[in-house]
Amino acid sequence: MEKEAYLRLFYEMVVIRRMEERAAELYQQGKIGGFLHLYIGQEAVSTGLISARIPADRVITAYRDHGVAYNCGISAKRILAELLGKATGTSGGKGGSMHLADVTKNYWGGHAIVGAHLPLANGLALADQYKKQAAATICMFGDGATNIGYFHEALNMSKVWNLPVLWVCENNRYGMGTSIERASAVSEIRQKAEGYGMTNGCVDGMDLMAVREIADAMLKEVRSGKGPMFLEIETYRFRGHSMGDPEKYRKQSEVHKWQENDPIGIYERFLVASKITTDDELEVQAQLAEKEVQEAVEFAESSPEPGAEELFRHIYVED
Numbered sequence: 001m002e003k004e005a006y007l008r009l010f011y012e013m014v015v016i017r018r019m020e021e022r023a024a025e026l027y028q029q030g031k032i033g034g035f036l037h038l039y040i041g042q043e044a045v046s047t048g049l050i051s052a053r054i055p056a057d058r059v060i061t062a063y064r065d066h067g068v069a070y071n072c073g074i075s076a077k078r079i080l081a082e083l084l085g086k087a088t089g090t091s092g093g094k095g096g097s098m099h100l101a102d103v104t105k106n107y108w109g110g111h112a113i114v115g116a117h118l119p120l121a122n123g124l125a126l127a128d129q130y131k132k133q134a135a136a137t138i139c140m141f142g143d144g145a146t147n148i149g150y151f152h153e154a155l156n157m158s159k160v161w162n163l164p165v166l167w168v169c170e171n172n173r174y175g176m177g178t179s180i181e182r183a184s185a186v187s188e189i190r191q192k193a194e195g196y197g198m199t200n201g202c203v204d205g206m207d208l209m210a211v212r213e214i215a216d217a218m219l220k221e222v223r224s225g226k227g228p229m230f231l232e233i234e235t236y237r238f239r240g241h242s243m244g245d246p247e248k249y250r251k252q253s254e255v256h257k258w259q260e261n262d263p264i265g266i267y268e269r270f271l272v273a274s275k276i277t278t279d280d281e282l283e284v285q286a287q288l289a290e291k292e293v294q295e296a297v298e299f300a301e302s303s304p305e306p307g308a309e310e311l312f313r314h315i316y317v318e319d
Contacts, residue, residue: 006276007285009051009208013043013264014289016067019076022297023066023083027243031301032083035112036097039067041238044263045170046071048211049138049233052219056135058106058124060117062142063098064170064237065110072107074100076296086303093306094314115141115150118167122154125163125228136222140168143189144175151192158228159196165228166218167193170205172237177249193230205235206263209270235263 020038027036039046042064050059050071061068069079074090082089083097090100101109108124111117121139128135145151146169158165169189173180186192193200199221203214211233218229236258240247271277 003276005051006271007281009047009212010264010267010271010282011285011289012047012071013208013267014286015076015292016043016047016070017264018290018293019070019080019296020066022293023080024239024243026080026084026297032097033085034096034098035063036083036243037064037241038237038239038243039064041258041263042170042172042205042235043067044208044211044267045205045233045235046140048208049140049168049215052212052216053138054135054219054223055106056128056133057219057223058108058121058128058135058137059140060108060121060124060137061110061140062114062117062145063110063112064142065098065100068140069100069102069107069110072102073105074102074107076292077299080296080300081303084300084303085305086300087306087310088299088303092310094310115145115148117141118145118150118154119157121165121167122158122161122163125158125165126161128164129161134223136164136166136219138166138168138219140170142175143169143171143173143180144178144183145169146189146192147175147183155193155196155198155228155230159198162225162227164222164225166215166222167198167228167230168215169230169232170235171232172235174237174241174250176241177245179249188232190230190232198228198230199226200230200232202232202234205233206258206261206266208263208267 020040026032046068059072066079078090085093087093090102098110098112121137125137171189190200190202201214203210222229238259268282
């Protein structure tokens with residue numbers, strides 16, 4: 001990659017971190033309603049993964065979707081406006097935190113029902129296969145989703161039909177408050193793909209470049225018609241499952257241990273050690289990221305509420 005591309009990845013991770021921190025503040029101020037699932041700690045997953053896609057690749061994910069939305073090209077302004085329920089949001093303020101989407105960017109959304117979007121990923125991939133398009137569908141989900149029927153049905157069908165899907169499990173070690181050791185019969189999530197004869201791999205999700213490298217290789221294979229593949233990305237969320245999570249199920253010492261491997265810090269040290277850039281240049285990028293998020297907050301807060309007539313729009317197909 002060129003130097004600008006490396007810097008862009010750093011910039012995106014910092015924007016996501018700052019955007020999520022401000023979203024938490026806005027939620028605590030009562031300006032965001034409903035659920036709010038923060039991506040803090042997992043920034044290297046979507047940033048590395050999405051950086052390896054081509055425009056034709058589709059992306060679909062679960063409810064922890066703010067960072068993925070930003071990586072797919074939705075502005076921080078439109079994301080925060082949607083979180084605040086404003087008319088300028090991605091869905092006009094009617095979708096909220098768990099339903100960010102923009103099909104013009106081939107981002108097919110966050111989905112609130114655990115695992116329910118996995119069969120939809122098969123449908124997206126089937127459309128590309130039918131049209132003979134060299135594209136992959138990237139389907140992201142948490143470790144908790146691998147224990148339910150949608151997961152097994154979707155993986156089985158994708159293999160039977162040889163669909164161009166890259167199944168990506170963001171293993172952050174907890175399904176809400178339940179550790180994977182208490183809920184999964186296998187020690188490695190990727191082992192679940194073995195039952196369907198699916199090529200699989202695992203990568204450190206705190207290392208952006210490691211994620212990008214394996215995602216790039218797998219996506220090329222999937223696009224070439226070699227069928228679905230499965231990628232387990234081991235990561236960790238630094239905050240609770242959602243804003244109402246009392247976090248009594250894990251020790252603070254565990255959280256602090258993972259925070260020592262902060263993905264932004266790991267990437268920053270890589271860039272400096274590799275002499276790709278300097279601390280000063282990274283500080284400039286961090287300041288620009290702060291500025292973008294601050295402007296996004298101001299935009300969201302000053303945006304109008306959706307009108308009452310919006311209640312009746314987007315219910316039926318309109319000519």
